[in-house]
Each structure stands twice: as structure tokens, then as C-alpha cells.
Amino acid sequence: MARFILGYAPTRRFVFSAEDAYRYKVLIREKIESFGLDIDIVDLEGLNEEGLLYDDLIGAEAIIERFRAAKVDAVFFPHCNFGTEDTVARVGKALGVPVLLWGPRDEAPLEDGMRLRDTQCGLFATGKVLRRFNVPFTYITNSRVDDPVFERGFVNFVGAAHAVKAFRELRILQIGPRPTSFWTMMCNEGELLERFGIELHPITLVDIQRATRKIEQHGAPGLDEAIAYIKETLDTTEVTDEAVRRIAALKVAMKRYATESKSTAIAIQCWSSLQEAMGIMPCLANAILTDEQIPVTCETDIHGAITSILAQAAAMHQTPTFFADLTIRHPDNPNGELLFHCGNFPVSLSVEQAKGEKPKLRKHFLFDDHSPGTHEGEIRGGGMTIVRFDGDHGEYSLFLGRARGIEGPYTRGSYVWIEVNDWPLWEQKLVEGPYVHHAVGIHADIVPVLYEACKYIPGLQADPVDPTEQEIQAWLRGSIQ
Structure with a gap:
């Protein structure tokens, strides 16, 4: 079998903290690499200044092109804040590979009442749009990066995507x-x-x-x-x-x-x-x-x-x-x-x-x-x-x-x-x-x-x-x- 290749497409939305989304992009990547799985990861670095999926007008086609060229076997869309659901759905639909949807649990509002990410709300939105696009996806419960349920769900998804890849090449x-x-x-x-x-x-x-x-x-x-x-x-x-x-x-x-x-x-x-x-x-x-x-x-x-x-x-x-x-x-x-x-x-x-x-x-x-x-x-x-x-x-x-x-x-x-x-x-x-x-x-x-x-x-x-x-x-x- 050829090596397993995962597309890593972290996403944010413009109305929430870009800085916090970038921080979570890095934290999540480090965490999944710590799981010790034998996979290659292809990310969005170089496609824009942030390496994040956030602008549908220029983002979807470039991401699709990169992931197709890399022949990714699955794609992971971690929502680093609310996320950009229409671009996620377009990319997922175009690639036709297993899709993983998850986002880190939100912290309490700041003292002034503002919220930095609203990640959970964005997951609701993306799940609905993926369904509209007829894109099957795997969902991991909204949880913290260090929560065992995230590791459990991620490892299980990679194994499932391995099986799908082997089945399709049978x-x-x-x-x-x-x-x-x-x-x-x-x-x-x-x-x-x-x-x-x-x-x-x-x-x-x-x-x-x-x-x-x-x-x-x-x-x-x-x-x-x-x-x-x-x-x-x-x-x-x-x-x-x-x-x-x-x-x-x-x-x-x-x-x-x-x-x-x-x-x-x-x-x-x-x-x-x-x-x-x-x-x-x-x-x-x-x-x-x-x-x-x-x-x-x-x-x-x-x-x-x-x-x-x-x-x-x-x-x-x-x-x-x-x-x-x-x-x-x-x-x-x-x-x-x-x-x-x-x-x-x-x-x-x-x-x-x-x-x-x-x-x-x-x-x-x-x-x-x-x-x-x-x-x-x-x-x-x-x-x-x-x-x-x-x-x-x-x-x-x-x-x-x-x-x-x-x-x-x-x-x-x-x-x-x-x-x-x-x-x-x-x-x-x-x-x-x-x-x-x-x-x-x-x-x-x-x-x-x-x-x-x-x-x-x-x-x-x-x-x-x-x-x-x-x-x-x-x-x-x-x-x-």
C-alpha cells in the first residue's frame, strides 16, 4: 500500500479572532502528530499568509488543486473558530474522500463579554452544509485538544479512511x-x-x-x-x-x-x-x-x-x-x-x-x-x-x-x-x-x-x-x- 496522506485544512471565519484561530491551527497540528500514526500531512501553508481556509472567493479552488495533486486519502477540517462552511463543503465535495469535522471546545467569554471563536456554533453550520452537498463526514464531539475523545475519534477516523482507501483500490x-x-x-x-x-x-x-x-x-x-x-x-x-x-x-x-x-x-x-x-x-x-x-x-x-x-x-x-x-x-x-x-x-x-x-x-x-x-x-x-x-x-x-x-x-x-x-x-x-x-x-x-x-x-x-x-x-x- 502507498503511504496514507491526510489533507489538513484548518478553517476560521473573518468575524472572530484570526490570532486565536492561528494559534489553534498550530496546536491541533502538533497534537495529531503526537499520536504517532504513520501518515503524511499536506497542509495549506503558502496558499495564503495564514495557512487557513477562510476566503471562499479565492480559497476553494487552490485548496482542491493542492489536495488533488497530493492525492490525499482523507481531509480534516478542524474549525479553529466558527469556520467557513461553504468552502469546507465545496472542498469536501470535490475531493470525494472521507471527511473529518471537529473543533476545539470554546473557552468562557472574556471579561468584557466578547467571545473569541464560537467554534461549536460553526460546527452546527458546517454539518448542515455538508449534508446539503451530499458529503458524508465523520464528526468528533466538540472537545478540548487534550481530551481523550479527540484522540480516540481521530485515530478511529484514520483507520476507517485506511479501510476505505484499500477497498476502493481492491x-x-x-x-x-x-x-x-x-x-x-x-x-x-x-x-x-x-x-x-x-x-x-x-x-x-x-x-x-x-x-x-x-x-x-x-x-x-x-x-x-x-x-x-x-x-x-x-x-x-x-x-x-x-x-x-x-x-x-x-x-x-x-x-x-x-x-x-x-x-x-x-x-x-x-x-x-x-x-x-x-x-x-x-x-x-x-x-x-x-x-x-x-x-x-x-x-x-x-x-x-x-x-x-x-x-x-x-x-x-x-x-x-x-x-x-x-x-x-x-x-x-x-x-x-x-x-x-x-x-x-x-x-x-x-x-x-x-x-x-x-x-x-x-x-x-x-x-x-x-x-x-x-x-x-x-x-x-x-x-x-x-x-x-x-x-x-x-x-x-x-x-x-x-x-x-x-x-x-x-x-x-x-x-x-x-x-x-x-x-x-x-x-x-x-x-x-x-x-x-x-x-x-x-x-x-x-x-x-x-x-x-x-x-x-x-x-x-x-x-x-x-x-x-x-x-x-x-x-x-x-x-x-
Whole structure:
């Protein structure tokens, strides 16, 4: 992903203190830089003497030109006093990126009764005009610069804008059609393109087989590194060196296709034609690529790949996702559930690696040919978010819920047991749809982030189960901690 670029457009109005507005312009910029986010900021310095948005007659076009040239991914309009609402709306409308609206809380009137800023009043005005211009926006409660609610709202907005940026740039490398019996993996390619601009780049299993064989036999950039990673990181005693080389070659071939097609995610038909043709399972190759922030989903789950990109970007690429089956309920915990897949969870998440041990590279335990290629073992628990993008009948929604890892019985494959607030509620929502038995997990709390991101994706409805929509909104307002 290219670096995230934020347009910083502080605004004032002529009838209030220009000096105080300038002071707040500097204070707010210093504060957001102190949050430690990996973003670039493009401001208004040099466009006028103040570096503030305040004169609509000469201001809007110059600001739009600068931000377009910088390719900003979002724009922040801090109201340093009442602000100039018409220019804010024109700029926001022209850019078509996520918009953040906030202003610092006003001080008490001066001894002579005069007020310096009237920021809150201006926020009411700008919110109305943005609506008139049909500009979706995020609002943070009018609060002081050092108030935790400002930092909370700002960081949440940047994460949401990250997710929107990734969603708008989505192209998925599709390797093979869905498995014949998996009707749940049907998707409407034309509708994804028409509705969301999501592109698929399909290739056949023959294409990936030929590319893998060529790399395995003749070598390629990245092959030796992939082999070394597998042997150094995993216990490979159950498989042959030939299998390790082929798995590494598959990983290199998949990454090459993704890079050349400018795809940010991959969906692969992982069984059963692939192992019959190549003698390996792709699970470990999927795991390694997911660890490298190119998430790979099994069984040609296109909607799962979309989910993975949204979750990964919402966490600002700080941790990988894992793609799982929702499989069985915990034998003892009524709110417990097993998240599992054959062997595709990122190696960096494994419990063994956290202990300084080597997780196992094994042969598949279900299929009759028992092909090698599965990364097996438990992954770490802790807090996480479970997400699923899905839809049918032309309507799409994003399931969102919090979970935490818990103890549970050993099982084969990649797995983690989780506990949620009310599993029967989750189960009902998942079964009644439009969801399926696949979900994406990530070790980050991104429910409020993705809830906010849906505001900027027309046709996608946030569907939070824990916390609820009302609880998310209250948390963002600062009404609850």
C-alpha cells in the first residue's frame, strides 16, 4: 500500500479572532502528530499568509488543486473558530474522500463579554452544509485538544479512511473457480465491479501449476528466501525437501501473479484439483503471503478476500489477518466457538513460535492423498475482531464482532478457540444471513473503525453484533469508556 496522506485544512471565519484561530491551527497540528500514526500531512501553508481556509472567493479552488495533486486519502477540517462552511463543503465535495469535522471546545467569554471563536456554533453550520452537498463526514464531539475523545475519534477516523482507501483500490487475484460443491462461495463479479469498483483478475489452476513448476525447476528471485524461511521457521521433518521447494515455488508464483496484476488479495481453489495436479497443499503458501500482507482466502472465497483487505487496512497493517471456518461450539463454554482451517493461519501468530518453538509443516489430515503443505497448530488468543463481508439479492453488509481467545481441546489444522458475548445471537445472525461459514479474524479492536468506514462505502451496511451500534456511537462520543 502507498503511504496514507491526510489533507489538513484548518478553517476560521473573518468575524472572530484570526490570532486565536492561528494559534489553534498550530496546536491541533502538533497534537495529531503526537499520536504517532504513520501518515503524511499536506497542509495549506503558502496558499495564503495564514495557512487557513477562510476566503471562499479565492480559497476553494487552490485548496482542491493542492489536495488533488497530493492525492490525499482523507481531509480534516478542524474549525479553529466558527469556520467557513461553504468552502469546507465545496472542498469536501470535490475531493470525494472521507471527511473529518471537529473543533476545539470554546473557552468562557472574556471579561468584557466578547467571545473569541464560537467554534461549536460553526460546527452546527458546517454539518448542515455538508449534508446539503451530499458529503458524508465523520464528526468528533466538540472537545478540548487534550481530551481523550479527540484522540480516540481521530485515530478511529484514520483507520476507517485506511479501510476505505484499500477497498476502493481492491483487485483480487482469483486462482481457479470455486469448488463445485461450495455453493456458498458464489459471488456476483459484475455487481462487485458495478457497485463497488472491485476488480477480479482470474487465472486458471493450469496457469499457477505451470508457473510453479518453472520456478521449482529453474529457480526465481525469492525462491531461496522462501525455502530458507520455511526450513528455519517450521518443523519440516514430516515432509520431503522436494515438497518444501514446491511449496516455496508456489508461494513465489502466487506473489508474482499478484504483483504483476496489481492485486492486493488472492482467492484460491485450494482443493482438490490443485493437490492432484501438484502433489502439495497451498495452505502454507497462503499463510506466508498473508503474513506478508497479501491475504489469501481458501475455496475461492472472493467475499472473504474483500473482508481480509478491509480488516487488514482497518488495523493500519499492524498485524495480519487469519481466514477461518466457523466450525463447532466449545464443549464446555456456551459462548465458545472453534475457528479453524486446514493449515493457512499466519505463522507469526502461532503459539509455538511465541514460545520459541517451531510450528509443524505437515501433511493434510483429511484428504485421502494426504498431500504435504499444511501449517498446523494453535494461534495466540487475546482480544480480536471477527469480520465478514457478504451479500445476496443485491444487498451487502459487514458483520462485526469482538471476541477473545480461550483454552480449548486440541484439534488438527490451524485453530483458535474464542469466546464471544452471546454465541446463540451470533449463530442466529450468521445462519440467517447473508453470511456463510467463513470469517476473518484479526488481533485488533477494529469494530468502531469498520463501522465508520461503512459510512463512506455506498451500498455497504455495517452489521455490528458486539458492541452494538448504539454502544459504538456512545464510545466515539466519549459517553462511555
